[in-house]
Amino acid sequence: MQYDPKELDRKWQAEWAKKKPFAAKDNSERPKYYVLDMFPYPSGAGLHVGHPLGYIASDIVSRYKRLKGFNVLHPMGYDSFGLPAEQYAIQTGQHPAKTTEENIATYRRQMDSIGFSFDWDREVRTSDPSYYKWTQWIFLKLYDAWYCKNADAARPIERLVKEFEQHGNRDVNAHCDETPLFTAHEWNSWDGAKQQTVLLNYRIAYLSEAYVNWCPALGTVLANDEVKDGFSERGGHPVERKLMMQWSMRITAYAQRLLDGLDGLEWSESLKEQQRNWIGRSEGALLGFKVQGSRFKVDVFTTRPDTIFGVSFMVLAPEHELVSQITTATQKAEVEAYIAKAKARSDRDRMADVKTVSGAFTGAYAEHPFTGSPIPIWIGDYVLAGYGTGAVMSVPSGDQRDWNFATHFGLPIPSVIEGSELSKGANESKEGVLENSDFLNGLPVKEAIKRAIAKMEALGIGKGRINYRLRDAVFGRQRYWGEPIPIYYKDGIPYPVKEEHLPVTLPEIDEYLPTETGEPPLGRAKGWGYDPKLGVRNTQNEQKADTDKPRGFQFLLNFIVEKVRGFFVWLKGLFQPKNELFPFELSTMPGWAGSSWYFLRYMDPKNDGAFASKEAIDYWQNVDLYVGGSEHATGHLLYVRFWTKFLKDLGYLPFDEPAKKLVNQGMIQGVSDKAYRHHSRSETSGALIGREMELPIFLSFGDKRVYSILVSAELVHSMFGKGGIDVDNELIQSTPQNVPIDCVDKGLVNLEKLIADHSQFRDTIFLCSEGLWYQNTLLSNQDIQKHKLGWVDPEYRDEHGNSYYRSSSSATFTTIQEVEKMSKSKWNVVNPDDIISRYGADTLRLYEMFLGPLEDAKPWNTNGIEGTYRFLRKFWNLFHAGDAFSVSDDAPTKPELKALHATIKKVEDDIEKLSLNTSVSQFMICVNELTELKCNKRAILEPLTIVLSSFAPHICEELWQQLGHGESISFATYPKFEAAHLVEDSFSYPISFNGKTKLQLELSTSLSAAEVEAIVVAHPEVIKRLEGATPKKVIVVVKRIVNVVV
């Protein structure tokens, strides 16, 4: 029997689907191990070869842990709410649920074809009402909670209400919005609406008016992590600041815990660093400066309170609320002009242009808190409204931006650190000793910071303060395809939907667009609302439902049930006031809502009474190994930690971190093929290109058509050199045009295939070494010269009606290769399906691992895949003589045992380190040795099959069966490593002279260092090399090396 990977894939995937050997046990005596892959969003493009990299690694670990006796939870599901499906729905009218369903089917088929050992019975989808019921439930918990700083934990809101009723908010130490003090009496005198409004200041999920990232193109707000350089991460649309009423999450309450928690996690340093940067903790002081001649005070935050005597001016952000109130009449015009100018600049412009110093003087002065001397107050857009207090005390001697500002506007730069050289820039160093600083003089910086804060606190002018860059997370999205926020409004005040009425399911709507009045798409659901007694209602559907009549017995049953229920509703109605229908919140939750707790749902995915049972959570705990991309560093991975800590605070979880260990698989990049694009800006550019290329041609585009022109890379390189084109060259774009890789073979484009498969290239003129190629015809350079053609229009005919283009297929059009992100739009996607259909799933799995370290980014290159395929065939051949299965029961020899046990050990160590590329090498070494030894012994091959089975499960299941086992190899036990088999009697010592190896000596391993030395110095070859000299020293490391020092 020949190795037939296709057949084995089919056979074993069907077998696994039927027998489910990978189902995790809910109750088990075995230790648990939870391996999780990051939730995929099922995009329409399907999986490319980069996606499974992490899945293969985690699958190997899962299968290995099962062999090691663990009860393994290795689930998979879909983060199935999201923008792309909705964008598609807007374009086509197709319900996003349908698109999502289709995409999931593709993902599932592809994942199955790779042979993953997922426990599919635990699959979850965020868009499934039985799932998002619990997302909504968690939202309600967040809504009904506040953050108590004394306990440093979230607490249910009822306790806060009780406190308000008894003592007002005087003693409440909460992480909340600024709330004026009120007494118990005041609280109790307020009506429900007023009380609710105040409570929103405390809730962890709260509604407030705030500046948000509004993306007009997507018609929704975005969280900070979804905005990159002023553009949306998805789609790259511009984002602007907008003041809006928004649901937000008080993640800032958790800033310190999110920071501290990082220390105990086995996550990559770069990932932890990204989270630290994002949280952005800085220590310093908050102090107030009185504005002279007014009742106002400007609060500033500074990390350098020691430099307080170096303050020579203050700067407020242009948006700062005090600006309009303190600006003097004479400065009013200038200040207003500056504010207008600052507003007109987009965030992106502002960021791009950090070098230009700009600002305006308000005319007002503040009072130095220690010296009382006047300090001019300026405004400037280098001060950000969103950070700290939106105002700074400027110390030009100690801060470069302040120095720039002072230098530009001619403000004084007093030195406060001894020996500062301030003519070229500020001294930002935290080393040095204070001067010109009153009570701080002579103190080193670190000491002075402490002293300054102490003094400020003593005088009541400031206090020590820790500031974070982290902002609260905007939670509402003005979109359809997400979880409805379970909130309804009564008189404009938000109230929570009752727990028993969850889930609030998505209503059907006619179009996935905002309403005419600008409300989110959910505003289109007419008659959709909440009845606090009956729950979610859709009055239009209720009427419509009568028309879809079931038949037969089912009809009769429904009829009776309906009548009975109707009777009770009627009865109930008699004793109750008429039900009201309240409008729901119209925004939906962001993509990260469902993914912030999904790892918990896998523990108990079908539970209808809780997000997961306590028993399941206590058994499975948190994730032991989490595998996914680093792009989630500041989004998903921060939010999931936040929700985990929150659920821990409320007593729902016994742990407060979602994943102990996390590995980022490196991105697999694509290798793109690119040609150069020529600008066909005008008729004359055709002439120009001809001249540049020393081709006597024009390209005329006529009046009606514009042809795109691609230039062969080879041609460009022959003209401009391999370095590519001068960026300033107007004729040929320096950003080349991608060509689909399936139409290119080793840099040579198959033009016929290209224009046949991709209609967008049909009207392209290809300029190559032979001439011009257009729609399967070639106008050769010779023809161009022969006919002395001044210009060439593909449509042109000579007097006989013949085109100058001749039919020809010989055109050498070449591309250059470039490594970049794999994406559909770049036409460089390699689909795993193609690899699998050629080599089978096991080869793909092995090859992806063999490519290099898991965490490194690497370009996909199919060149080496033959090697892994050959390896599998060699492995198969160990079990087969010709076509027949042939395994002997003879006792193994020492070298055979050595090869086996070296592999058992190496693979075990490697999997623990996730160094899977070296494991594959080890398998190859082992099989090479066994082939050399002609080993077909069961005692060797059987354990080896088990070891290999986590990497190449299909072939191993088959051979396991052929070896006579009735049960899946996943129930086998990982072979025990026996070190005795690796012990060698002798070792070939490298003998080096001054560290350079010169010869080898085979010596017994039982010899001591002294014995080895004696043999070495007496050896004729060594004596010869010493040429009579006595070695100064001989270093012997047993079983390693001998070094003779001369």
Added chain:
RNA sequence: GCGGAUGUGGUGGAAUUGGUAGACACGCCAGACUUAGGAUCUGGUGCCGUGAGGUGUGUGGGUUCGAGUCCCUCCAUCCGCACCA
């Protein structure tokens, strides 16, 4: 600018953590079998040199009997953050 990571043959990459640099694989070269081969098998393959030998892990220096590995300097590439007070 700040922070993090990484630099090893023609290529992907290994190196027991200070002990024979280049394992394993691709590619390439030679040979065998073949009508043929982009199939299979065998051998070779860091570079220079016919050879002995020399040289070699981005650069330059240092520690050491011994450095790809540790320390310092510079250079390059990638990633993240970026007026954060």
